[in-house]
Amino acid sequence: MICAGRTPEQCHSGDRLDAPIQFSRIKPLKGEPMRFIFISKDLKIPISFIPDPVQSEDNGCKLNAVRLSAKFELALIEGMGFPPDAEVRLMNSNGESPEAVVILDDKGVSATADKSTGVVVKTDARGAIQATLLNKTTGSTTGSEVVQVIAPHCSPKIQYSWGVF
Numbered sequence: 313m314i315c316a317g318r319t320p321e322q323c324h325s326g327d328r329l330d331a332p333i334q335f336s337r338i339k340p341l342k343g344e345p346m347r348f349i350f351i352s353k354d355l356k357i358p359i360s361f362i363p364d365p366v367q368s369e370d371n372g373c374k375l376n377a378v379r380l381s382a383k384f385e386l387a388l389i390e391g392m393g394f395p396p397d398a399e400v401r402l403m404n405s406n407g408e409s410p411e412a413v414v415i416l417d418d419k420g421v422s423a424t425a426d427k428s429t430g431v432v433v434k435t436d437a438r439g440a441i442q443a444t445l446l447n448k449t450t451g452s453t454t455g456s457e458v459v460q461v462i463a464p465h466c467s468p469k470i471q472y473s474w475g476v477f
Contacts, residue, residue, distance in 0.1 A: 340364055343379040343387070343472060366472045369393075373466035377459065380444070384474040387445045387457070394439040394463045401430035401462040402443060430462070447474045 340346055343366040350357040367376035373393040380386040394400050433441050447457050454475030461468055 341379060341384075341477060342366060343377050343384065345378055366470050368468045368470050370468040371466035373461070373463060373468050375459070375461055375468035375470050377445075377470050377472050383476060384472060385447050387447065387459075387472070387474075389443045389445050389459055389470075390441070391435075391461050391468070392438070392440040393466070394435045394441065394461070395465075396435060396437050396439045398435050398439070398463065399432050400435060400441065402433050402441075403430040403460045403462060404458065433461075 340363050342364050343362060344364070345360055345362050348359045350359070362376075362378065365376055366378075367374065369375075373391065375389070375391045378388040378390065380388050389402070391400075431443070433443065435441050441461070445457075445459065447455065452475070454473065456471060456473050458469060458471045460470075
């Protein structure tokens with residue numbers, strides 16, 4: 313993006329036409345989404361991105377975690393590249409079903425869980441999944457979470473620390 317202002321009131325003092333717009337902010341946390349909106353007289357452009365993502369890829373399947381709470385106790389797990397309308401398994405670091413998971417899809421909340429084999433999640437027509445994961449914080453103020461999705465041809469795995477800024 314550039315500042316195309318041509319008068320001193322438009323972005324600068326007139327000495328740097330078409331200068332790049334620079335943002336300054338404290339470094340975002342791992343997995344933290346950044347949101348901006350650019351507003352002009354007759355246009356609004358929202359932008360959201362994650363500068364330091366938690367992500368992995370395996371055989372074309374991608375998995376990432378988005379920080380939903382300050383200390384990452386709550387995470388949005390997103391996956392794509394899986395077979396369309398297929399069942400995949402969401403596992404935690406112990407090779408078990410995560411303690412608390414909400415599956416999001418266009419048909420409502422749906423998933424089946426078995427502690428030893430994980431949460432069975434059905435992918436959508438594009439081969440994508442979304443789940444909200446509450447990390448087990450009982451008895452500890454910090455920890456690490458490993459999340460893996462197991463599909464027929466791929467098995468991406470991510471890891472992130474929670475309880476820290």
